Amino acid sequence: MKLRVAILGTRGIPNHYGGFEHISEYVSAGLVKRGHSVTVYNSHSHPYQSNTWNGVNIRHCYDPEYLIGTPGQFVYDMNCLLDARRQKFDVVLLMGYTSSSVWGWLYPHKSTIITNMDGMEWKRTKYSKPVQQFLKYAEKLAVQYSQYYISDSKVIQAYLADKYNIQSSYIPYGADVFTEQEREQINPAEASKEDYFLLMARMEPENNIETILEGFNNSNSDKTFKVLGDTTNRFGRYITEKFKKDERIEFKGSIFNTPKVRQLQNNSYLYFHGHSVGGTNPSLLEAMASEALIAAHNNPFNKSVLNTDAFYFSDATEVRDLIENVQRKDTEQTMVKNNLNKIQDLFNWETVVNQYEEFIVECYKNSNYKRVVPNLG
Structure with missing residues (x-):
């Protein structure tokens, strides 16, 4: 029909x-x-x-x-x-x-x-x-x-x-699985492997951007933190002003170039997903498909997708602990692989x-x- x-x-x-x-x-x-x-x-x-x-x-x-x-x-x-x-x-x-x-x-x-x-x-x-x-x-x-x-x-x-x-x-x-062709397009000058944290979201309070950046700002990390999203709205201006003295935080603006976003997700040391309202979020699925290691806000929406294959946070103190303590070893690689399997089996x-x-x-x-x-x- x-x-x-x-x-x-x-x-x-x-x-x-x-x-x-x-x-x-x-x-x-x-x-x-x-x-x-x-x-x-x-x-x-x-x-x-x-x-x-x-x-x-x-x-x-x-x-x-x-x-x-x-x-x-x-x-x-x-x-x-x-x-x-x-x-x-x-x-x-x-x-x-x-x-x-x-x-x-x-x-x-x-x-x-x-x-x-x-x-x-x-x-x-x-x-x-x-x-x-x-x-x-x-x-x-x-x-x-x-x-x-x-x-x-x-x-x-x-x-x-x-x-x-x-x-x-x-x-x-x-979401689409991160392809070998996309991997080959990675520009090392733009995104060296695992030398930064990443967040991608609309600049809105319920996305916990302030909580995440507060935790990073209070940490002793020597990595940078890249923030993807349009900061021209009221909350965006507030966030950039609040954290402007932390030179480690880089506000990159909106990026609609999907391969570039996928590269940034794939290369990040830890990808922060702060969304706390809504259903299955596209940027979360893309991060999973890009084989990013994920730290997500602790709520039923995120847990229904990620289950045990992510780190979770509820406040800035827990974000700081993740920033300072998360490793990239076998357990973490298994989490990444499990999330990729979910994309291939359930969310393709x-x-x-x-x-x-x-x-x-x-x-x-x-x-x-x-x-x-x-x-x-």
Whole structure:
């Protein structure tokens, strides 16, 4: 069965922003290779302005975020939905719900609606209490107006079952194994083997960047600490100012060159993953696929992926202890190898795209175009 599928809820592809854009690249191109017609909605201001990408149709919709900030995301999502209503897609796949579920009554009535339920956005500490309350409401609307649901983490899957009594399909993100060709491209001048620590994240409080850098700042390490991420936002400026006197800390900015990121991950002495909210994080999987030794924030999301194959921290003191004491011996190499095996067996893109295709086709076959509204309490 060949379907007409639309993917909404992202800023667009190819990825210049984050996780949902990243997975949308792979899923859209993968579905096209399997014979489906796929359309991804892009912001009109996206750097990529062509109407097709790797066989995927691109529709550009007006996005006023650059003019009015966050409210512009709601206008952009509304514009995408209004356009999608005219296209008669078989399936509409919504990546997240933050600024789209308020328009649930605009969801295309004759399309099968599937929502990737994201990762408890209302837990993010960057949001004020009123915003967190709104996000809980938006989550409830997403459950109400969607027909089928995807969870990218088993923790999220369990939460949705408990909170809303709904069944969601667990489909994680994926990652590509670090290839020999990528290894050969390593520039020793840019990244000597294991002479630095590494962190890659959006500059947001819940990613524990301050905790990690505080621990490093208090350590006696003679290694450098490379930080990848855009520091032009408020929290980014705060972090760079706070640690500007530590010459060992290098803020490298955002890097979207995947081979270069993979090289940096592979060469790092220890890769710090501080994400504490959300589902299966793409940068964590990429670090595993790049054969990095990982230290992760101690929370159920990270543990559900890494299990015992990582070091864990909860505060700056524990980070400092890791900085000063972690070795690179047989036990650590086994941890790296185990994580690579997980990528090859569970989190590879071929498997992920197959799961998306199977679920989308199944949902379409079972759809009666009526919303399934569970008891929301």
